[in-house]
Amino acid sequence: MHFKARAGQKLADVILQDNLKKAKSKFVDRRATAILDLDDFEATRDSATALRDRVLNDLDLWLEKFEQQAAKSGASVLWARDGAEICWLVIDIAHRHGVKKAIKSKSMLSEEAGLNQALETAGIQPVETDLGEYILQISDNEPPSHIIAPVFHKSKEEVSALFARTHHLPAKDDIQALTREAREVLRPHFLSAEMGISGGNFLIAETGSVALVTNEGNGRMVTTLPKVHVVITGIEKVIPTLEDLATLMRLLPRSATGQSISNYFSLLTGAKQAAESDGPEHLYFILVDNGRADLVGGEFAEMLRCIRCGACMNHCPVYQAVGGHAYGWVYPGPMGAVLTPLFTGMQNALDLPQAATLCNQCGVVCPVKIPLPQLLLKLRAKQVEAHLRPFGERLGLRAWAWLALHPALYALATRIGVRYLLWLARDGKRNDRIRVLGVAPEWTLGRDFPAPEGKTFRELYAARKETA
Template sequence: MQVQSMHFKARAGQKLADQRLQQNLTKLSTKFVSARAAAMTAIDFPATRAALKERRNRALENLDVWLETFEREATRRGVTVLFAETTQEAARLVGDIARRHEVKKVIKTKSMVTEEMRLNEVLGQMGVQSIETDLGEYILQINDNEPPSHIIAPVVHKDKEEIADLFAKTHGRPRLTEITDMTREAREMLRPHFMTADMGVTGGNFVVAETGSVVLVTNEGNEGMCTVMPRVHVAVTGIEKVLPTLEDLATAMRLLPRSATGQATSNYFSVLTGPRGEGDQDGPEHMYVVLVDGGRTGLIGGDFQEMLRCIRCGACMNHCAQPHHRAGRP
């Protein structure tokens, strides 16, 4: 991911003047904001949020202990746990795993940490093909590796017509404009990669210390393909994502899908505990978890520690602090 903050003012001016982009963003914020508001009525939202805050604080107060517990429990179940102090080190570790297992092709799910690590670029330099399989991320990748614009909806800044043009150009097929047809075409393009990849790389919405599990919360089903089809699975996530217990996970899951997309639960919710064991019908032969610091421990005890409680629901990206913008109106 390119750091663009030094150009923020100039870029913001350009983007605010882009009518097409403004229309796309208005549609998105309206949908997400209203869906979230409706989903929150089904639970006692303030109490659930307070409960998660307490549980996340408990994890952060003894982060080292919970990370050690996770490492011990995951290792006991056959997972190799690696720690990276920097995002560069994390990318190098994933590259080493690819080399060790003679990987030629990687299939990936959406993961903001791997964006931070510029993982696709690092793998590409090693001669390893890395394919994004989340639909939004796939669209961005075939558009000259464009960076995502939203943590939940990475391609929200593009409308259907732009994507139709891109598919026709890249896939070399007649231009389609029905969303179901376009999605089917993307699936047809991705399917051969699912069948031939040697390694799957995913993020991790959470890791659970008491069971040594990696938790993935998705809507598209590509995560299942990335963790089950290849012989190696590498999950990469930040060290702050550790939850001490499955009870903590249950509380987090009451909030995450509701806050992110207005769903009571996501279409897919996987708790992955170890590689394929004897008698298991599926799963990778080798499983790794790379836990990335990337400056996170520097926040502990400081004014910004509460940033580490973020569950990456993306809701704050859809809500403007100005009251007249809150309902998603421009």
């Protein structure tokens, strides 16, 4: 199913529409307040953009540096070309350490790879521990609808019914009680799992560390309690120094949830020391390509700056209207509309670059200044170049191009067009609205089309020249 069909369903979903309305202003308002306490938000954005570009322009060298430092700290660095290789590597590590259960902190790459299903097939129980991701897992492995608020689309009533069904406990009706119930259900899993799987917000080349940002504390549990910790992260997540981390951490929580700082933020380096009572004995990094390497140095390289804050979707009028599931893959909103065709193939996400008004709200709020509307436009151009647009659209554009090269015919056609629109607008008494547009009936489904004044610009121009 394509975006257009899915979007239609989502617009008609009354519960979803209500949930979206409740949630949308919270992220937007909180961010607007939170950026005020940076004295120079714009300069911070510029600095973050420059440091992301610095790494991307020499990504091979920064990855080598990271790998070298991580190895020095006692971690193992592995590489994965795609989702299948991620699954294979994780399962291999699990078997090597006798792992039966893996607790997971949120990782979008694990979604890209479909890791949970692969682990289950291999006889390893995956347990999602981020509250939102846990809700999705017990909801039949539903995909997330937002990269930082995975159950953005669900109401507390839906969560309550799901918990009562899954936990066999009396249904709770307030969010506080639901949160406590999840805490109590998940705690034993934290204590019994042999492996923790996390994403990584940033990899620090200077020290070979991973930086992990969470609010719930599940990220700390996953990386403190089990004997094995596996970090799965994209190759583009490397940053140079701890100072650069400080700059990015001023932007990430503010752009994401409107917090000045996330509750928990851990910098993890190497495995546990002999005398330590907690921490993993083994630390693995899986550095993933899955479509990223081919973007380096190319015309879409700016997209690799992305720090996955979600501000673009929070501020997108299209996302706010249809929610994340309409986008069909792991990443929704404007960043998803760019990443999905680049990672999964243009022909597999044909209408995503069109699923935007190009209003540039996303570009304005992006903390690393990714020109999202321009990238969407480039993707649209690529579709045309690759002859991927539908036949009717191609025919229409060719007809228009031909007409535009023949001025006399063009003038005639527009004159007929205007007369036709006026004829459509006839409505007994008033002549200013068109209720059903014959050539594009979908456009007038939700609104009227304004009727033209009566003459084309060329006619008016000619008349004025005569009187002058």
